[in-house]
Amino acid sequence: MDPTLGTHTDGRPALRFERRLKHPPELVWRAITEPEQLRAWYPIRALTIDLRVGGRIEFEGMHAVVTQLDxxxxxxxxxxxxxxxxxxxxDLIHFTLTPDGDGCLLVFTHVFDDRPAAASYGSGWNLCLNALLAHVNSEEFRMERPSDAHHEQLIHQFALDQGSVTPVGDGYQVRFERQLTRPVEDVRAALGDLDADPSVRIELSQGTGHGARLELTQTVASEADADLDGWRQRIEDLVRRVTAG
Known part of the structure; x- marks a missing residue:
């Protein structure tokens, strides 16, 4: 099941996943709280877990603190x-396990800051949760990069392809911010004449995961001059060029 994108109580974006597992909560609990099992499916390698509220979790390159434990x-x-x-x-990572017949229902939630990254997080967590299911089922799972198609599906599902128009100075600013799945150099090579107009500014930077973050702005004289549909289509064309190879 694809994730839903909502808003956490603190106002930040929140991704929510549901997975039904054929195992009881006690078995799945070990897969999410024991470092050696967490390493089998979690995207960041877990080293140690101090399993108590306020306890520290050491990952390779970062750390976390336990906020809830039941x-x-x-x-x-x-x-x-x-x-x-x-x-x-x-970021906040939250697991809930509820008995469901002989198995359980897993609800996984990820709360984060960077809303344009929601599709990247969504497609990535989808793979990780599939790996978790395979792990508790004692099945082999080949972890690969998230698919471009699923990423773009979530981009549209979460309305992350929509631009904005805001007053600025004597005119208006058109703005798009879009997470892509390919590196900055690949996106730059595929830009073509997207920024040929001197009123258009394009910035490319490292985004979430391995892909580039595209930020496009244009200043126009009136709100009627803001061609959001046209720019959205041109960005879609860019995405197709970049992912075609």
Missing amino acids: PPRVFAFSEHAPPEMQRESD
């Missing part, structure tokens, strides 16, 4: 973003 039902922790993740602060 075995074998609720496990939550706050990840402190490393310096290279400048768009994030302290």
Whole structure:
């Protein structure tokens, strides 16, 4: 099941996943709280877990703090973003396990800062949760990069392809911010004449994961001159060029 994108009580975006597992909560609990099992499916390598509220979790390159603990039902922790993740602060990871017949229902929630990254997080977590299911089922799972198609599906599902128009000075600013799945150099090579108009400014930077972040702005004289549909289509064309190879 694809995730839903909502808003957490603190106002930040929140992704929510549901997975039904054929195993009881006690078995799945070990897969999410024991470092050696967490390493089998979690995207960041877990080293140690001090399993108590306020306890520290050591990952390779970052750390987290346990914020909720109710075995074998609720496990939550706050990840402190490393310096290279400048768009994030302290993400919240939350697991709830509810008995469901002979198995259980897993509800996984990720609360974060960088809303344009929601599709990237969504497609990535989808793979990780599939790996978790395979792990508890004692099945082999080949972890690959998230698919471009699923990423773009979530871009549209979450309305992350929509631009904005805001008053600025004597005119208006058109703005799009779009997470892509390919590196900055690939996107730059595929830009073509997207920024041929001197009123258009395009910035490319490292985004979430391995892909580039595209930020496009244009200043226009009136709100009627803001061609959001046209720019959205041109960005879609760019995405197709970049991912075609």
